[in-house]
Amino acid sequence: MYPKYDVIVVGAGHAGCEAAHAAATMGSKVLVITMNMNTIAQMSCNPAMGGVAKGQIVREIDALGGMSGIISDKSMIQFRMLNKSKGPAMWSPRTQNDRMRFAEEWRLALERNPNVDFWQEMVTGITTSGDRVTGVTTGMGIQFEAQAVILTSGTFLNGIIHIGEKQFGGGRTGEAASKGITEQLVSLGFEAGRMKTGTPPRVDGRSLNYQLMEEQAGDEKPEKFSFSDETSPLQQQRSCYITYTNPQVHEILEKGFDRSPMFNGRIQGLGPRYCPSIEDKINRFAERNRHQIFVEPEGWNTVEIYVNGFSTSLPEDVQYEAIRKIPGFEQVKMFRPGYAIEYDFFPPTQLSQTLETKLVENLFFAGQINGTTGYEEAACQGLIAGINAHQKVTQQPEFILSRSEAYIGVLIDDLINKGTNEPYRMFTSRAEHRILLRQDNADLRLTKKGYDIGLASEKRFEQMREKQRQLNLLINDLQQKKVDPELANPMLEAHGTAGIQHRTTLNKLVKRPQLDINHLKEIGPDYANYLNKYDEKIIESADIHIKYEDYIDKEMKLAQKMAELEDLKISMSIDFSQIPALSAEGREKLNKIRPSTLGQASRISGVSPADISVLMVYMGR
Structure with missing residues (x-):
């Protein structure tokens, strides 16, 4: 009676919407099951997107071909770039949004996708065959079959709302809690915990x-x-x-x-x-x-x-x-x-880097079920789970972002290796390569990756390539073009910086903290006319690149060094408890998390540098 799907997405919050959109756009037949069709993409807490580090995540989602950026733009009522007084690694876009329009735009975007179907009902459990998921069961006893299932249950799993001494079941005010899923997953061997969050009047x-x-x-x-x-x-x-x-x-x-x-x-x-x-x-x-x-x-x-x-x-x-x-x-x-609302979550150390669970094949978790807080953190997990669910059912390579490629990579790496015992929120300080992971270059970092897997459109890919071409052209020109002292010095002195004695390349002037590329227009009309050919965003990106070139090069070398550890694969058959030279905590953590590479092992809390050296020797390195 009911069609069989490639991917079922349980829940239609920020994680569920991105998961459904990604898998469906890439070609999977997707069913979205939600308890209430009228609350798809509901902004349960504040009506805003982005902010410190979160704005970078929204830009990354957009660069890969996700929808959170477009939906935020279509529904915004205010835009602010936060931290402009600090370095560019800290600049973070934020929008204030129209709550009703945000939800409407997301629903319309999903409805326009011919690969997305909807069903309104509570899911009470998953169905399995051996250690593989085969679909879900609903409260009415209906079984929907699928090759992969993504759980994005938000705060609904056994949710309890607290107002003073009153408490009642609910996943959000006026909406029922979800029952049955936690108990079933625990019976399958999953570890569950409780978290809380709150909202103001x-x-x-x-x-x-x-x-x-x-x-x-x-x-x-x-x-x-x-x-x-x-x-x-x-x-x-x-x-x-x-x-x-x-x-x-x-x-x-x-x-x-x-x-x-x-x-x-x-x-x-x-x-x-x-x-x-x-x-x-x-x-x-x-x-x-x-x-x-x-x-x-x-x-x-x-x-x-x-x-x-x-x-x-x-x-x-x-x-x-x-x-x-x-x-x-x-x-x-x-x-x-x-x-306040209390709800169940599942410690994310039970997941692989694709957000697939280690216990049940083709079952993915995304969003607050993994112990995170925030729309942006949920949305990017949904995106990655949706991509990987599609990749898995079509037997394509898994899609993983490293810590040096994206804040999304930092978030997932933190969750699966370190876990969290409090709601996890992204900060710029969590990213060791944040000068590489700026909001202005998310498209240059990620759009090709999104295009290669069939998520970002060809038009987006060509726009990115043109931006890269213009950026390179401007940076190279500023490295080649020289200016005479008599032309440059009036502008330099006007901005409180020392004059030059000899002909100097323009990029050396831009490196000065008192100046940016736009100040070069003041040298004369030829310079102004030349720079006016470029879009303001290209000029800003070139300015950042020139000013922070040494830091960027240093970070890239560091990232390449770390990438060498990522290339060293650890066999899934290794029993770490049989390596006596490892520390007791190291053996315990490595057996629990089962890292796939030496790089991942090095980031597990409790695994020491000495343990990594022992592993390298054991692996013949």
Whole structure:
């Protein structure tokens, strides 16, 4: 009765949508099963994409041929490039989005793909034959068959919502929790754990006094996420606002601590360290008398406001009393209170680098089920799981990104080798090669890879090649062209940097911290006319390359050195417990994680450099 699919994707959040889009675009017949067709790609928490390190991930998804960048551009109401005062490795794009339009654009994108089918129902388990997945079973007892299954269950697995002393089952406010999957996977030998996350109250923007807040406008020259010409930068933007808590707010919140599920032991799961609740902040940073609150509109036309920075699971009456003491919130009307949610996850050391589980063949996990937090982290896992599910069922080579190729590679490598006992969030500091992994060059790094596997279009590939050609041309020209002192010195002195004594190549001037390539236009009309032929993004990328050339070369050599270890394959048949020279912890961790290369083994927490030397000797190296 029901068709057999190549890939079934369970869940239609950020991970599920990217997984379905990737596998279907590459040619697999995909079934997306979701508990609610009306909440596909729901922004469950804040209505924003990107941010520090997360913006780089969205650019990488886009470069590979994923959709998160395009969907974000089509639904954005504000764009900001964060960390512009720091080095280019830290620059991170971020959009404020229209929550309803974001979900709509994702649904329409999936519906336009002829290889994607939908089914609305709860999945209660997987079906297997031996140690291989064969499909899924739903709450109504329907069995759908597939060659591969991707679980992207978000916060729904045995989800419990906490508001003060009240608790009830749910994967999101107003939506039921998912039952059955955890219990079945545990019976198959999987290890499960509990995590928690939270969300702040939503309020009526008409009841706020913005005069008492600081306006936070978008960039004067807004950019966008996608490298494609499918989207355009915003012509107009909506502002966000900043206000602060105060001692009075803290005092009211502290009165409710005895009724807080976080402090009275009802919540067992570990929460995100880097996005703590307001009660956690007051408790951990008792010396601070105020905390920042970001007032974020939920869209172009809605009055709903997201109160970023006020995530809480305190009783709703305490939330309401405290929030009214924040400047600008004196007359606030609340749409719904904040809450915490506890849910099941599976430690990601049980996965291979393709995000396929080690215990059940052709079963993939992506998103919060792996212990991560954040839309971007979920989306990139969905993308990689979707690609690899397609590659597996079509007997194509697995698709893996290294730590020196992408933040996506860093994230997956961290998860499978180190695991996580708290919700994992990406930071620039997690990437040792971050000067190589900038947001501006994600297409140059990854679009060919996306094109080669049939995900990025030929048009995208040709656009990338043209960008690379122009970039090389500009960099080479600036290395060759020289300027005379009498022409250059007035410009140099105007920008507070020493004049030159002899004819000098232009790239040497660009290396100076006081200057960038655009300053060369001030030398004279010939220079201005020449540089005006280039797109502003090409000029920016060339500027970064010239200024950071030595650092980039050094990082590339380091990455190549590490790649040599990645080439040293470890046989899957090795029993590490039979190598007595390894440390006890090393033997235990290596047998548990089963690394496929010496490079992967070197990054496992608890495996020492001495253990790697022993392995090299054992492997005849």
